Amino acid sequence: xxxxxxxxxxxxxxxxxxxxxxxxxxxxxxxxxxxxxxxxxxxxxxxxxxxxxxxxxxxxxxxxxxxxxxxxxxxxxxxxxxxxxxxxxxxxxxxxxxx
Amino acid sequence: xxxxxxxxxxxxxxxxxxxxxxxxxxxxxxxxxxxxxxxxxxxxxxxxxxxxxxxxxxxxxxxxxxxxxxxxxxxxxxxxxxxxxxxxxxxxxxxxxxxxxxxxxxxxxxxxxxxxxxxxxxxxxxxxxxxxxxxxxxxxxxxxxxxxxxxxxxxxxxxxxxxxxxxxxxxxxxx
Numbered sequence: 001x002x003x004x005x006x007x008x009x010x011x012x013x014x015x016x017x018x019x020x021x022x023x024x025x026x027x028x029x030x031x032x033x034x035x036x037x038x039x040x041x042x043x044x045x046x047x048x049x050x051x052x053x054x055x056x057x058x059x060x061x062x063x064x065x066x067x068x069x070x071x072x073x074x075x076x077x078x079x080x081x082x083x084x085x086x087x088x089x090x091x092x093x094x095x096x097x098x099x
Numbered sequence: 100x101x102x103x104x105x106x107x108x109x110x111x112x113x114x115x116x117x118x119x120x121x122x123x124x125x126x127x128x129x130x131x132x133x134x135x136x137x138x139x140x141x142x143x144x145x146x147x148x149x150x151x152x153x154x155x156x157x158x159x160x161x162x163x164x165x166x167x168x169x170x171x172x173x174x175x176x177x178x179x180x181x182x183x184x185x186x187x188x189x190x191x192x193x194x195x196x197x198x199x200x201x202x203x204x205x206x207x208x209x210x211x212x213x214x215x216x217x218x219x220x221x222x223x224x225x226x227x228x229x230x231x232x233x234x235x236x237x238x239x240x241x242x243x244x245x246x247x248x249x250x251x252x253x254x255x256x257x258x259x260x261x262x263x264x265x266x267x268x269x270x271x272x273x274x
Contacts, residue, residue: 012113022192028128032128058228063248074262076166
């Protein structure tokens with residue numbers, strides 16, 4: 001399998017994630033779509049790492065995994081805080097920071 | 100053989116990703132993401148990233164998804180409100196996604212990288228992508244990134260407790 005296939009697959013998964021963020025309005029699902037985009041990025045980095053025969057990319061992906069875990073923890077903390085304060089879980093409704 | 104494994108993994112990963120976006124119930128979306136991540140770990144194996152495939156399943160599909168399941172269960176199956184904008188606006192999301200896919204694909208295919216049409220070098224060392232090799236790099240060349248990641252995880256844990264933790268009287272006021 002040439003590396004190109006892996007990169008096109010990563011592009012497709014990234015586009016699906018981006019489309020999901022545009023279409024869905026539940027913050028939990030938006031976080032899931034962010035995960036999709038991050039894992040697509042990880043796949044692209046791994047493909048380039050294999051293409052160059054250089055293992056450095058794998059450390060990058062490990063750090064991406066850590067960042068994704070942090071993002072999940074903070075994002076879901078926000079969702080739980082919104083739920084506790086009876087704020088509707090709809091990203092179109094939370095407009096207090098809109099200028 | 101590699102082709103069969105790749106296309107099986109790709110089909111599963113794409114199907115899981117589409118299910119995440121299309122399923123109405125957030126709980127099912129979380130489960131679909133688990134399916135997606137397991138298939139993606141298989142593709143990582145084809146790229147000789149054994150350690151990351153294992154980490155993906157253990158950390159991502161295991162630990163992180165458990166948090167998602169808990170939050171989805173805690174928040175409950177909230178009905179997503181019906182789309183109240185103009186019906187024609189509905190198609191813009193998929194159009195932008197398709198345009199993004201085409202654009203990235205053109206950028207990838209049109210790049211002048213010589214290795215892109217190959218399978219990558221065949222003479223890579225045997226320990227490429229094993230836990231030993233990744234661990235050695237992590238504690239050798241990337242020690243600062245490793246330490247920064249540990250601090251970042253600690254900060255995220257503190258942030259989660261501050262954001263979601265009980266605040267006694269404040270929550271009872273229903274602010």
